[in-house]
Every structure is written in C-alpha cells, then in structure tokens.
Amino acid sequence: MTSSKIELPGEVKTDADAAALMASLQLMPSPVPNADIKYTKIFINNEWQDSVSGKTFPVYNPASGEQICEVQEAEKADVDKAVQAARLAFTLGSVWRRMDASERGRLLAKLADLVERDSAYLATIESMDSGKPFLPTLFVDLQGTIKTLRYYAGYADKIHGTSIPMDGDYLTFTRHEPIGVCGQIIPWNFPLMMTAWKLGPALACGNTVVLKPAEQTPLTCLYIGSLVKEAGFPPGVVNILPGFGPTAGAAIASHMGIDKVAFTGSTEVGKLIQEAAGKSNLKRVTLELGGKNPNIIFADADLDLAVEQAHQGVFFNAGQCCTAGSRIFVEEPIYEEFVRRSVERAKRRTVGSPFDPTTEQGPQISQEQQSRVLEFIQSGISEGARLECGGKALGLKGFFIEPTVFSNVKDDMRIAKEEIFGPVQQIMKFKTIDEVIERANNTEYGLVAAVFTRDITKAMTISTAMQAGTVWINCFNALSTQCPFGGYKMSGNGRELGDCGLKEYSEVKTITIKISVKNS
C-alpha cells in the first residue's frame, strides 16, 4: 500500500480502543483470501442473464485503480424484461401474492441467515469493490444488513389494517396491500446495507422489486441475488440490474409498468427521479438524498466525546455518508480547543489499504469523486477558510485523500453549503443558541443534525428546532433498523427503516360494507 499514514494501533487510538481492537482481531474472521467474483450478470426471474445489448462495463478496485471484472450492463430493454418478470410475480393469484405473510417473513429471515453465513465473503468483496475497510464493513455494514432483513422479517405478519367505527350502518376496515412493482435505485457508499434497507420493507409488504445497484459497486448486490434465490423467493420477486443512471436508472424512473420508485443518492438526481415520475405514470416516489448536516457543540459538552464523535461523524466511510456531520458549529469559549483537538485527531487517522486491520480510512470510491473532493478543498482555501491539516491526494495509485480540517469557515463558503462527500471537516464558531439554530437550519438540506451538551434543556431545544429527519444528542450516526430515517426539505421524501418504512411500500385500501344494523 502506498499510504504514508499507517501506524500501529497503539499509537492510533486510545489505549482502550486499541485493546478492544486487538482483542477483536484475535476472534474475528479475516478477509477471504483470493475471493472469487461469482456473479457478474443480470439477475431476472431468479436467472442469470446477459444484457440484451451484449454490453458490459468494468468494475474497479478504488484502492488500486485496477479493474476487478466486467459486469453485464442493463439498459432499457433489460429493465423491460425485469419489469415483466416482476409484474408476473405480482399477478393476483401468484405464489407470491397467495403466500402467508408469516412465510414472507420466513423467507426474509432465511435471507438474513444466508447473509450471516457468508459475512466474511461479502465483507471482502464489499471492501474490494467500494474501498471501505474490511473490519468496519464486517461490523457495521454486514451487521446492519443482517439486522435490517431480520427486523423486516418480523414485520411481515404485523402490518395491520384497522377496522373503523364509521358513521352510518356500515362496517369499514382497511387492508394494507403491497403497491406492486417497485423500482429501487441505490448508491455506492453502502452497497449491501442500502440493498437491505430497500429489500426489507418492500418484500415484507409483499411487493416485487426491480433493483439497480450503483455501477461502481454492483458485486455484493448481485451476490445477494444468488442468496435471494437460495432462500427460496419465487422467480421475479427480486430482480437486480447493474447499470448506469442515465440508461437503466432512467428507464426505471420513467417506466409505465413500475408502481413505485425508491431512490437513494444525490439531490440532483433525486429531482430527475421525481420529474420522471411526474412525466410518466405518477408512480409513488421516495427519496433519500444529500445532506449538509449541522453538528452543534456546546461549551458544556464532554469535550473528549464531542471531538471523537464529530471526527467520526464526518470522516466515517471516508466522508462518503449522506449523514456526514460536515458543518460543525462550536460554541465560542471552546472553539480553539475544539479545533486543536480535532486537528490532532484527524492527523492520527490512519489511511491505507482496506484490508489492513489498522486502517480507519480507505480510498474514495472513484477518480471522479477524488477529483471532486480535491476541487472542494481548493475552493475552501481560495475562499479564505484556514486549512488546518490534510488537503491533498495520497498515494501513487488508488483514490486516497488526506483527512482534511478547515477552521474559520464562514456559512456562505462553498465548503459550508455544498455536500462534499469526502474526508473534509468544516469547523465554525457560534455564540448563542438562537444564532446557531438559525444558521444550522439555513440550508436546503435537512437530513440529520446532532447536538453535544450536558444540559437537557439545550438538548431538547435544539432537537425540537432542527429541521432535520434525525437528531442525535451526544452521539452521531447512531442509526438502527428500528428507527426511521429520512430527510426534511431537499434531503428527501419519505422515511426508511422502522415501521415508517413500511408505509412507503403499502397502499391502504378502505373496504366499506353496507350492513343492516350497526351496533357499537
């Protein structure tokens, strides 16, 4: 590996962390050596198919820039095939429609078990394809995937309609029915976990799915296709099409035979999806988009905790999180100290091979993303923010970037307004609670926010005032499958996870029966 930043764990982390890490290394599986890529085709109707056009595209290892393999490239004709399969699987009277809800749950639980069985392999491929470090992939991504599938497995037979005391001599009840064929378009930053977030609620509710993984990271998603088949889902229930946004993605978003589309990705593309739905068949749209998330640190906060959480909040996954806490508002009395400690922490961040167990940060996903992030860094420098550390590409090959911290950031700088999606931390100063509330909300985004304080009143005030779908108090990225997640404003539309996630995959049908005599 080309990184100059690899250090021994004992020097990298607090002693307690290092001890925990070393202990875990003894017990935890290591990457699967020479892991084979088993699936590179399009998954339609539980079968592996070549693209209609015969086209393929290359998939790269971002840690080396080298090609891993070629993958079949789905386009409109393949989307048509997949929708046809999904539509057939959704036909009234089909195996999937006639299946007990508890049995749908059993299939999802089985899928979770299979993912768990193949965790080490999946984490290896995920690391290779996305560049994220192996151990966090195993502990965060794989666990998140398994838990999400299990959670929604449990919900399959608990999606209740109600019976309603309506006026007049009627009996009224609701049925929560699946919407139908759901298009799902997922990003490259958490390829497996986003697959689970999408499949879990869609399948628990009884929909069928046409899913497009990102062209950067199709490999683990395709492997999930093989597990879907192994678990015993009927053909056509899940179809997975690797391909590009402007072709396969656009075909899904504008398809007349797709009843709903769910998209996770940039706000820019989110707008296109919504437009395409409007122009075609008014398909239901849920969007989970970008963020420029405020993280507010009060002077009374536990400073060690706040510095570490703010660091992880922005640098986790090489900064490639829609939840990244990329605007850190620090109360004036502790501003200098907070910056000093944050810079010290960022300098200690180990960047290197995803398969080195001491690595905290792997490469960015692609050369394009690397260039984009470096360009943001340049804009920060030229607009007058103070570069405290980092700022450059790293290594001879691969798409690495140094952990970068800016202080003296002003609200109107590009680095304070736009989503960077890279390892770049912006630290701003504030004086009063009213001021910070206004500044934190002064953004087109509204995905998440965080506050660090020991004062319950400040915590409650901030959490109420934030225009954001999730607020963390004295923690960051505390996501869990039980808790809904999604954006205010231009960060999206709808909620994933929790019971809220089920609503996005259900049509409610009200059935009213005339009866002769009503009684309470």
Place this chain on the structure above:
Amino acid sequence: STMLRIVLSRTLPRISGISNCQYSAAAIPVPNAQPEVHYNKLFINNEWQDAVSKRSFPTINPATGEVICQVAEADKADVDKAVKAAREAFRFGSPWRRMDASDRGLLLSRLADAIERDTAYLAELETLDNGKPYAVSYSVDVPMVVKCLRYYAGWADKWEGKTIPIDGDFFCYTRHEPIGVCGQIIPWNFPLLMQAWKLGPALATGNTVVMKVAEQTPLTALYVASLIKEVGFPPGVVNILPGMGPSAGSAITSHMDVDKVAFTGSTEVGHLIQQASGSSNLKKVTLELGGKSPNIIMSDANMAEAVEQSHFALFFNQGQCCCAGSRTYVQDTIYDEFMERSVERAKSRVVGDPFNMKTEQGPQVDEEQFKKILGYISSGKREGAKLMCGGGVAADRGYFIQPTIFGDVQDGMTIAREEIFGPVMQILKFKTLEEVVERANDTKYGLAAAVFTKDIDKAHYISSGLRAGTVWINCYDVFGAQAPFGGYKYSGNGRELGEYGLDNYTEVKTVTIKVPQKNS
C-alpha cells in the same frame, strides 16, 4: 366395549386443511411410541433441581393408564426459589435487562428453530403424555408453537412507546417496560402450545417467568426448558415448575414478589387466582378460562362444510378445547338433515391408539376427566336429551370415550350450560336470527362463537351481536399467532396472541420533561 373403529378415513388431509398446516401426511415420520424422557426435574436458574421436599408425582399415559415416569413435585419452597432466580434475572442492570430488544427477539427465534429441529421428538412426547393423536401433535401443535415463538420474536424490537403532544411546555413520551416476574400457569390440553402462548409475549417484552405446568402433562414443557438453556437465555429468565394447583399454583398466585400472573384453565380456578391476587399484592391478572361456545348454522349454509366444521369444532382434541363449539344451534328447516349427517360423521370418527396415523381421537387426558364426561353424558340422558350416537366408553383400558351426539337439547339442560370438555356434541334447534343471538348469549361464558351462512348481512348481524372474544364466519378453530384470542364475561380477562398479547406483559411509563418552550 371394544369400540375402537379402525376406519380408513381422510383424517390427515382434513387436519391439514383445517389447520392450514404445511405438512402433508406423507411427510410425517413414523413415530417412536416410547420416546425417552430426558427431563423430569424442576428447571430453576437454567439448572435441573429436585424439589425441596424431595417429593415426586407420577405422570400417566392416558392411552394405557400406565405410569410414564416420576416427576419432581414443586411446592411453595420451590416457587420461592424460582421467584428469587427470576427476580435476580430481572434486576436493573442484569444481562437480561441490558440486552438489546432485537437480541431478545433473536433468542426467541433460536428457540423456535430448536423446537422445529426437534419436532418429531416433541410430538411423540406430547402424544405419550397427553394422548392426542401423533399426527395432530406433529402437524398442528408443534408447528403452531414454532410460529407463535417466531411471531413474538419479531415483536421484541417493535413494541414502541409514543411521544405525546401534551399541553404546556413539556416533552412527553412513554416507555413500554416489562412488568417484572410473571407467574404463568398453563393447562394440559395443549401443553406445548399454551407454553408458547405464554412465553412468547412475556419474553419478547423482557419479563422473567415462573411457569407452572399442568401435573397431567409436564414432560414437553421440561424438554422445552432444556432448549431455552441451549439457545442461550440467561439463567433465571425462565423457570419451569411441574406441580399441583393447590400447592405450587397457589404459591405463585399469592406470592408477594410475583408481579403478574397469567392463567389458562377452568373458570372455577380463575376465580381463585383473581382472589389470591386481591388478598396478596394486587398482581396483574390475565385469565383465559372456560367456554360454552355457540356455533350457529343458518339454513342457507353450505351443508357439507357446516357439518364437517361443526364436527371438528366440537371433537377436535377429544373435545378438550376451551373454545369447543359445544352448543350447535341449527335452523329448524335444516335441523333433521344436519343431525343425520352429523351422526354419520361422528360414527365414522376413528378413536384409538394416538400413535396410529389413522386415529382422529385419542383418550381423554386422565381418569378424573374421563369420569366427569361420562357423568355429563348420564345427565344429558337423565334430563331428556336424545342420545343420537356414542355415549359410552370406547376401549378396555385407557380413557377413551365414544364420539357422542345429543339431539333435542334444551337450553336449560346441564349439558347445554356447563363445559363438558369431552367428545360430546349438543345440537339445538332455532327459528329466527334474533332468537338465536339471544339464546347464544344466554351464558356466563363468552370465549368463541361461529356462524355458518352465505348471507353477508346475517354474518355481520351475528358477529356483531355475539358476546364473545372470537367469532368465526364459515370456519372454526382458525388460530393464528397474529390474531388475538380471549374471553368476554366469565371466559377470561385480557387477550393473548397478536399485538394485543403484548399489553398483558407491559407496564407503560409516562416520562415528562420540562422544556423552556414547546413547539409543534
């Protein structure tokens, strides 16, 4: 009186159809009629213990009257030990209290898997100890146990409190907390299934349990205890005590350190349980008690289905069901035909060795029940009901009773008012809808009811008018873990199964926080 009829019949397909079971007759393995008994002691703190008194009692095979084995007999001193273990497991900060809800769910799910793995053995043991046909144990009881535990496994991390828009400058939310140590006293008619109905919701919600199993049928519950330990429940979370009602049962209900008691059994004992709670610590009480459930056949019903389902409603499980359809009300215009067909069906019912695959009806559970039922049959004859078939003992040994039908039954007769809990069917005649609703409700019980009709208005009129916790329309004994079950009036208090079942094991805590300024 060797009345054991071995008639080739459609027993298994019928069972499968009715219970919606996934097993086919061909898939049922040949049983071992002498399964080894592995556990016959008290299960406290995940350990097998003798009774403090060193006493034991015999458990009997009702098909032969022979002793299967001796079982340790819990008494007050053992209940004290078990409550202490359960209290310690429930201590604030204990592993069980600190466990993620999703992990509680995973333990329940693993328990379901272990029971599924051992289906054949558990079905053999259940049949040996209880006398129910092996084909039923294998394809109805055990699969329903597995489904129930899986269902509640899914609830563990979905049992959500609320946040509440309380008036004033406050933030208000509820937490659903476990009640604490729960005493559970279960009957002998569905030993495994009643155990699952009790454990599922209690453990999903995080309680600890002291369970007394019926002295007639302790063996399968003790084997399940070994599986509870195997899958990894912490010590003290589940404690299982075989013993007698007046000693062990009574010690639980009057215990000052048991927070809740759930009982399934007779209405007579239900009264005692509620009284014991009142005279001790006001522990929460839920009761699932007796029934004298009406089954109403309108003249427009599908005759063949109504006859078969009414037969099943009464004779299933040797008539030993709290929800048995033991008052069959038939509209006058079809009364004679219905009677004729029902008698024909009862005469073809196969009574015999429960390990024989063709057997539909095994022995009653013990000599006491056997004699009690014969007493009811005598009273029916004495009070002027017309004995249409059966009425006698069906074998030289064991506790077998002939399938029995009484016609011309009047509402005031003992057999039309009291719970017989045996294979004795009462057929009554009615003329009008209003009349039958009034007569059907003229009972102290209110557990279940059914109506057979093709007319949507009649179906709704009757289902609204009947005072019963469950109403089946054109079906009977349709149970799903998803659907609540419990009684009006003297048939009980509270509901088991479904989401409602969680209420019985939950304390709701309202937490209110003062905030400086409330905003919507």
